[in-house]
Amino acid sequence: MLYGADYNPDQWPEEVWDDDVRLMQEAKVTTVSLGIFAWSRLQPAPDVWDFDWLDRVIDKLHAGGIGVNLATPTASPPPWVSSRHPDVLAADELGAPYWHGSRQHHSPSSPTYRRLAGEVVRRLAERYAHHPAVVMWHVSNELGCHLPVEYSDSARDAFRRWLADRYGDIAGLNAAWGTDFWSQRYGSFDEVFPPRRAPYTRNPAQQLDYRRFMSDMWLECYRMERDIIRASGATQPISTNMMGPFKPADYASWSDDIDVITDDCYPDPLDPHRVRNVAFQRDLVRSLKRETPWILLEQATDAVNWRPVNPSKQDGRLAAETAVAVGRGADGIMFFQWRQSRSGVEKFHSAMVPQAGTHIAGSPTRTWRDVTSIGAELAGLGALPSPAEGDAQVALVFDWENWWAVEEDAKPLRIDYLGVIREWYGALHARGVMVDIVPPEKVDARYSLAIAPFLYLLRDSGADALRAHVERGGTLLAGPFTDIVDECDRFRAGGFVTQLGPMLGIALEDFRALVPPVLGAAAERAGQEAQASATEGQHARVTGSGLDFGGTFLGEALVATGAEVLAAFEEGPSAGRPALTRNGSAWYVATQPDAAGVDAIVERLLAAAEVRPVVEGLPAGVEVARRGSLVTVVNHTDDAVDIAFGGIGTLPPQGHAFVREA
DSSP states (O other), X not given: OEEEEEEOGGGSOGGGHHHHHHHHHHTTOOEEEEOTTOHHHHOSBTTBOOOHHHHHHHHHHHHTTOEEEEEOOTXXXXXXXXXXXXXXXXXOTTSOBOOSSSSOOBOTTOHHHHHHHHHHHHHHHHHHTTOTTEEEEEOSSSTTSSOSOOOOHHHHHHHHHHHHHHHSSHHHHHHHHTTTGGGOOXXXXXGOOOOOOOSSOOOHHHXXXXXXXXXXXXXXXXXXXXXXXXXXXXXXXXEOEEOSSOTTSOHHHHGGGOSSOEEEOOOOTTOTTHHHHHHHHHHHHHHHTTTSOEEEEEOOSSOOSSSSSOOOOOTTHHHHHHHHHHHTTEEEEEESOSBOOSSSTTTTSOOSBOTTOSEETTEEXXXXXXXXXXXXXXXXXXXXXXXXXXXXXEEEEOOHHHHHHHTSSSSSSOOOHHHHHHHHHHHHHHTTOOEEEEOGGGOOTTOSEEEETTOOBOOHHHHHHHHHHHHTXXXXXXXXXXXXXXXXXXXXXXXXXXXXXXXXXXXXXXXXXXXXXXXXXHHHHHHHHHHHHHHTTOOOEEEETTEEEEEESBOOEEEESSOEXXXXXXXXXXXXXXXXXXXXXXXXXXXXEOHHHHHHHHHHHHHHHTOOOSSTTOOTTEEEEEETTEEEEEEOSSSOEEEOGGGOEEEOTTOEEEEEOO
């Protein structure tokens, strides 16, 4: 079990370093991520290099028994880089450059940036590839985090090359983008630009490809640095820190290039769905490499600094969230950062060593008490089992390309894809059921149940996998707004649900968006007549087979061509039409059910697929997870609860327990 934090000794005088090592030993720190933003210290000028200070730091850590996750400092080029090479700068939708003064102001497509970044990585790797302290390599930092999409001339040129590789010739691009609409037909790739600022809605296929392109550019930067590190003779694992459900980067397409998944997670203490969303993120990153442990590379010991309001964590919550990570596959628990900064943007961001110090008036500060307690517990866990294939029998289908496409403009309505996915996940999580969160292509024989809502963009390969799942006897719930377009955001010939419809036993006539109500001050401004108009058709009540729930987003006009109708719309634009159908083990729902409806449908799906929770009969608010033979139980409530499982007994508020099964 790795335990530690980002370590930035270059921000502190050297006389502090020995005390850092002593305190790290006291906190049971095993590993630190080192040098993440140190480019200006390593290369203060174009032809000036200084590694002596880093040599001393690494040697001190090694002597203290602390391993190094050595970072490439390429996330923040020094001011001299952009001053001398303005072509490295990213640009906004108007083509105006972003300048240095923050971080991540560079274009990942810039050849000059890649050349300069490659040189600092090469020198770093050649110097430390065989140092015994280096246990892992950390490439850049949160790729795409602050500037996920940019529109510079470097991006323009790289986008044209990317499109030529994807489509072969301009005719292929015109066909894929449907450029006869609005006279957008291109005569050559030289006429193609990034989707910069335009007077109205831009071509959705171009927007989709540009998201793919930007995700690929960040991945290319990672691959470039990884390959330089490997060429130096380094054999340690190489990774880059992800950010859970980060929309701009298709992490599912990145995972094969990354040796061990690492993730940064900063749950909002004010989020009413915090418990669900933390578990969702843990399961999402674990699912990127399903049987391989991952590392929580960053979390906060207490408050962060970048939200409108940044409250402290409730007592016990840091340990509880840490236990959730371990229970859902983490073999490393790290923080940002080791010592709280005295200056800069993140000086109010909490750290393992707070600004108040480790002790006040002879007593440990709360943060120091928490991190030393967690360090001692993790050190005592011993070897942990890897996540196993049988842990999760449910696949929740989540696809980045679909996320981009389904939330693009010019749809029947605006769809919160991540919010919908989390709603379905929440019903499974509350029932103590383990879930893998995967693209449709990864729905394989390990799963008894797959749930795929709002899978608007469905590739042929994804449809093949979902059909194979049902043919094996697996249970599938699809819909709504699923199987609508191909990978280029084009309707397929034959209407909607062309790939899954025959298996589902349904056909789809129309979507019929449900209009949200006009409430409060907005209703008063609009006037009573406008309010009545806006609310007309908003309700979609669904009843039948003992079900009674509300529908949201859509009330689709569905036709059952062979499926059994389990429930129908009682009111709304599709009143009398099927709302929930079943054809063998293939189910379809023509609306997004409200919370009660999601829970009721999940209950029936689990029964049909014969999926049981990890532990039966746990009280509400108690979370359970399995990783192989290790079962983790966490009490997220403010009251003590009695747990009969595994000899746990009473769990205090925010308490947790690890149970090893024989």
